[in-house]
Amino acid sequence: MTQDSIKIFCPATIANISCGFDVLGLALSAVGDEMVIKKVPIPGLRITKIIGLDLPKEVENNVAGVAGLAFMEASTYKGGFEIEIYKKIKAGSGIGSSAASAAGAVWGMNALLDAPFSKRELVQFAMAGEKLASGVAHADNVAPAIYGGFTLVRSTDPLDIIPIHAPKELYASIIHPHIEIKTSDSRKILKTSISLADGIKQWGNVGALVAGLFQEDYDLIGRSLVDHIVEPIRSILIPGFDEVKQEALNAGALGCGISGSGPSIFALSKGLATATRVTQAMSNVFVKMDLSYDPYVSEINTKGIQIIS
Amino acid sequence: MTQDSIKIFCPATIANISCGFDVLGLALSAVGDEMVIKKVPIPGLRITKIIGLDLPKEVENNVAGVAGLAFMEASTYKGGFEIEIYKKIKAGSGIGSSAASAAGAVWGMNALLDAPFSKRELVQFAMAGEKLASGVAHADNVAPAIYGGFTLVRSTDPLDIIPIHAPKELYASIIHPHIEIKTSDSRKILKTSISLADGIKQWGNVGALVAGLFQEDYDLIGRSLVDHIVEPIRSILIPGFDEVKQEALNAGALGCGISGSGPSIFALSKGLATATRVTQAMSNVFVKMDLSYDPYVSEINTKGIQIIS
Numbered sequence: 001m002t003q004d005s006i007k008i009f010c011p012a013t014i015a016n017i018s019c020g021f022d023v024l025g026l027a028l029s030a031v032g033d034e035m036v037i038k039k040v041p042i043p044g045l046r047i048t049k050i051i052g053l054d055l056p057k058e059v060e061n062n063v064a065g066v067a068g069l070a071f072m073e074a075s076t077y078k079g080g081f082e083i084e085i086y087k088k089i090k091a092g093s094g095i096g097s098s099a100a101s102a103a104g105a106v107w108g109m110n111a112l113l114d115a116p117f118s119k120r121e122l123v124q125f126a127m128a129g130e131k132l133a134s135g136v137a138h139a140d141n142v143a144p145a146i147y148g149g150f151t152l153v154r155s156t157d158p159l160d161i162i163p164i165h166a167p168k169e170l171y172a173s174i175i176h177p178h179i180e181i182k183t184s185d186s187r188k189i190l191k192t193s194i195s196l197a198d199g200i201k202q203w204g205n206v207g208a209l210v211a212g213l214f215q216e217d218y219d220l221i222g223r224s225l226v227d228h229i230v231e232p233i234r235s236i237l238i239p240g241f242d243e244v245k246q247e248a249l250n251a252g253a254l255g256c257g258i259s260g261s262g263p264s265i266f267a268l269s270k271g272l273a274t275a276t277r278v279t280q281a282m283s284n285v286f287v288k289m290d291l292s293y294d295p296y297v298s299e300i301n302t303k304g305i306q307i308i309s
Numbered sequence: 310m311t312q313d314s315i316k317i318f319c320p321a322t323i324a325n326i327s328c329g330f331d332v333l334g335l336a337l338s339a340v341g342d343e344m345v346i347k348k349v350p351i352p353g354l355r356i357t358k359i360i361g362l363d364l365p366k367e368v369e370n371n372v373a374g375v376a377g378l379a380f381m382e383a384s385t386y387k388g389g390f391e392i393e394i395y396k397k398i399k400a401g402s403g404i405g406s407s408a409a410s411a412a413g414a415v416w417g418m419n420a421l422l423d424a425p426f427s428k429r430e431l432v433q434f435a436m437a438g439e440k441l442a443s444g445v446a447h448a449d450n451v452a453p454a455i456y457g458g459f460t461l462v463r464s465t466d467p468l469d470i471i472p473i474h475a476p477k478e479l480y481a482s483i484i485h486p487h488i489e490i491k492t493s494d495s496r497k498i499l500k501t502s503i504s505l506a507d508g509i510k511q512w513g514n515v516g517a518l519v520a521g522l523f524q525e526d527y528d529l530i531g532r533s534l535v536d537h538i539v540e541p542i543r544s545i546l547i548p549g550f551d552e553v554k555q556e557a558l559n560a561g562a563l564g565c566g567i568s569g570s571g572p573s574i575f576a577l578s579k580g581l582a583t584a585t586r587v588t589q590a591m592s593n594v595f596v597k598m599d600l601s602y603d604p605y606v607s608e609i610n611t612k613g614i615q616i617i618s
Contacts, residue, residue, distance in 0.1 A: 023513040154517040155510070160532060162520050193502045199538070201464070203512040204332040208463040210516045211471050214523040223469060229508070 005038040006111060007308045010104030011148075011301045012089045013096035014172065014266045015140035018225040018257040019205035023153050024164075025096075025144040028172060030298030033100045034308065035064070036084040037108030044080045045072060052087035053097075067102035067129035071109050074125065075116065081109050090294070093176045094260035099141030102129025107146055107305040122146050124159055135184055141260065148304030150213060166300040167216040171275035173267040174259060174296040175244065175282045181237050186261035189233055198228045218254055218270045225255020225268065238263050244285045251281035272297070314347040315420060316617045319413030320457075320610045321398045322405035323481065323575045324449035327534040327566040328514035332462050333473075334405075334453040337481060339607030342409045343617065344373070345393040346417030353389045354381060361396035362406075376411035376438035380418050383434065384425065390418055399603070402485045403569035408450030411438025416455055416614040428455050433468055444493055450569065457613030459522060475609040476525040480584035482576040483568060483605040484553065484591045490546050495570035498542055507537045527563060527579045534564020534577065547572045553594045560590035581606070 011032040017024040033052075045068045047057045059065030064083055072081070083105055089097040106125040110117050117125075126142035143151040143161045150164035194202075205224045212220035235241040235258060244265050248256040252274045253267035265282065269275040279297045286293040320341040326333040342361075354377045356366045368374025373392055381390070392414055398406040415434040419426050426434075435451035452460040452470045459473035503511075514533045521529035544550040544567060553574050557565040561583045562576035574591065578584040588606045595602040 019512070020516065021512075022509045023516060152513065152516045152520065154513045154533065160517070162517050162529065164516075164520055190505065192506075193504050194508050195502050196499065196538070197501075199503050199508045199511065200331045202508065203328070203330075203515040204461065204463045206512040207329065207332060207461045207473075207515040207519045208469070208471050210519040211461065211473055211523070214520070220471065224463065229505070 004112065005036060006108055007034060007036045008104055008108050009306050009308050010035055010100040011145055011304065013099055013141045013144045014174070015096065015260045016230065016258065018227040018231070018255055019202050019209060020152070021227065021230045022138065022140060023206070024150065024209070025140040026150045026166070026172070027144040027148050027301040027304050028095070028174070028296070028298040029301040030296045031089060031095065031174070033088050033104060034086040035101070035104040035108055037105070037112060038082040039112045040080045040082050042080045043078060045069060045083070046080070047083045047085065049084040050087065051085070053091055055085070055087070063098045063129035063133045064101040064105035066132045067126045068105040068109060070125040070128040071106045074121070075113065077113055090176065092180055092182065094181070094258070094262045094264035095174060095176065096141035096145060096260065098133035099126065099130060099145050102126040103142045103145035104305055105129070111307065119146050120159060120161055123161060136187070144304065146304050149300060149302040152210065164210055165214050166302055167213060167218065169218070169270050170300055171269050171272050172298045172300065173248065173253065173269065173275050173279040173282060174264055174298065175279065175286065176264040176294040177238070177240070177286055178292045179239065179263050181262045186234055186237060189237070190230060191233070194229050201228045221268065222254035225257065227257055231257055234258055234262055238265065239291065240285050240289050241265065244282045247281040247285055248278050251278045253278045313421065314345060315417055316343060316345045317413055317417050318615050318617050319344055319409040320454055320613065322408055322450040322453045323483070324405065324569045325539065325567065327536040327540070327564055328511050328518060329461070330536065330539045331447065331449060332515070333459065333518070334449040335459045335475070335481070336453040336457050336610040336613050337404070337483070337605070337607040338610040339605045340398060340404065342397050342413060343395040344413040344417060346414070346421060347391040348421045349389045349391050351389045352387060354378060354392070355389070356392045356394065358393040359396065360394070362400055364394070364396070372407045372438035372442045373410040373414035375441045376435045377414040377418060379434040379437040380415045383430070384422065386422055399485065401489055401491065403490070403567070403571045403573035404483060404485065405450035405454060405569065407439060407442035408435065408454050411435040412451045412454035413614055414438070420616065429468060429470055431455050432470060445496070453613065455613050458609060458611040461519065473519055474523045475611050476522060476527065478527070478579050479609055480578050480581050481607045481609065482557065482562065482578065482584050482588040482591060483573055483607065484588065484595065485573040485603040486547070486549070486595055487601045488548065488572050490571050495543055495546060498546070499539060500542070503538050510537045530577065531563035534566065536566055540566055543567055543571060547574065548600065549594050549598050550574065553591045556590040556594055557587050560587045562587045
């Protein structure tokens with residue numbers, strides 16, 4: 001790496017994939033932020049520009065800043081970094097807006113220093129940014145942003161991330177309805193205990209989903225995209241959720257659920273044509289409700305964060 | 310199939326593989342029952358011989374009988390069957406004694422009729438036998454007995470069984486201490502609710518274990534063989550459990566847990582030499598406690614029930 005400045009693409013991500021609450025995530029190609037990371041002689045970390053969202057530039061109050069500080073604390077590098085953030089992922093959309101910034105900062109800094117840290121270590125640094133954003137140092141968005149594809153966070157302490165094979169014909173549909181749900185609020189409404197019977201169903205589905213992904217068994221993926229625990233509670237916060245889900249399934253989606261802690265709703269489909277039809281069917285529900293929204297159709301981004309220039 | 314009589318091997322099985330409570334099972338090669346199934350002109354089902362255990366011969370009170378009746382009710386076959394059972398798997402051992410009989414009966418009858426039923430249907434019939442044995446029509450022992458290898462029971466209603474790849478160098482150690490725990494009793498001590506936090510750990514481990522099996526990643530298999538839900542409760546019923554587990558891990562086992570509802574304890578290891586050493590280390594604990602036991606070392610039986618002659 002001879003460059004002192006890189007521009008990178010930082011993908012949006014879907015966490016809590018149906019049965020995979022708090023463990024399964026995937027990275028998208030069709031939507032993401034851009035960031036410019038510069039290596040500079042003056043020590044310290046500065047956020048010099050933020051376009052697209054009104055976010056604090058003070059590093060201690062910015063998720064990219066906090067993640068970057070965690071990186072620099074562990075690094076032997078004596079110089080400094082400057083960060084420009086071009087936000088395309090809306091805050092509070094449920095597709096990993098804070099994760100993209102946190103992961104992008106540390107990934108970019110690592111690339112400029114010839115990659116002294118592993119992907120796993122970068123996730124660990126980025127989790128500091130997630131903690132600032134939501135109060136919880138979760139890894140289920142930053143892991144797929146950094147690794148690409150599907151990731152399973154087996155454990156956060158110690159951090160154990162397992163890349164899961166992404167079938168080639170799998171596409172994601174996302175609808176982001178313009179309503180606000182705070183991650184911290186949507187955590188509060190969850191029950192702290194669940195029935196053993198529901199737990200058994202959930203881990204049966206997680207095991208089956210992982211098997212379906214490795215075997216590219218789309219029917220099995222569809223049968224396993226079921227959430228007995230969180231969706232029944234959180235979906236109450238998303239107007240039109242049940243109808244959107246039903247329309248997605250009617251249009252041929254393998255499964256449909258809440259992206260992250262919402263309000264975005266995702267569906268997975270086999271093939272781009274079906275995913276496009278599914279996105280349209282989901283959109284129609286919000287059109288009918290006169291609720292504005294952003295629709296996306298995306299392949300699974302198997303590379304994660306990448307250098308643009 | 311021109312034979313009117315077959316002798317079959319019906320493998321012992323490990324259910325509830327650590328994190329996979331109620332969903333994951335595997336079949337063994339080193340221990341199992343033998344059964345002779347005969348096609349006869351006289352309609353009906355008769356159990357003509359039971360060697361090795363004192364079990365009822367009346368078909369309605371015998372797990373093989375009840376499973377066989379479920380088979381015959383669904384079949385168009387007008388003749389009858391006679392069954393001889395040579396029990397090698399001790400009752401109440403926790404390695405699928407009732408499942409071997411139930412699965413063997415229906416597998417053998419199906420083979421003699423040129424296989425009108427699928428493996429999935431055979432599991433469904435065999436589950437009737439399991440219901441007689443334990444009060445619950447569970448599939449986590451009969452599924453691996455019939456499919457072989459590792460199986461994941463995603464759902465019992467509707468029944469959905471997913472074969473999971475068995476890594477070639479994986480071996481099982483089993484120690485059956487001669488104490489009695491009834492399946493129904495060991496179900497009663499389980500709590501009906503669990504914490505969401507423990508649930509998340511459990512489904513993270515199930516997903517990771519399935520990934521480890523497909524990728525033949527033995528370290529990952531080891532890290533995932535953890536049970537946060539059931540083992541802490543049920544292990545109290547098995548004297549010496551903690552020490553046996555520690556000795557198994559010290560001897561190189563990837564993981565160790567309760568087989569089925571106990572009292573058998575299983576360990577999984579990479580390679581036959583390690584598995585043999587692990588079995589010895591586990592045995593030593595019961596020797597020291599002056600508790601009699603049966604030890605087994607086994608490859609994973611990827612074929613399931615097979616015709617011997």
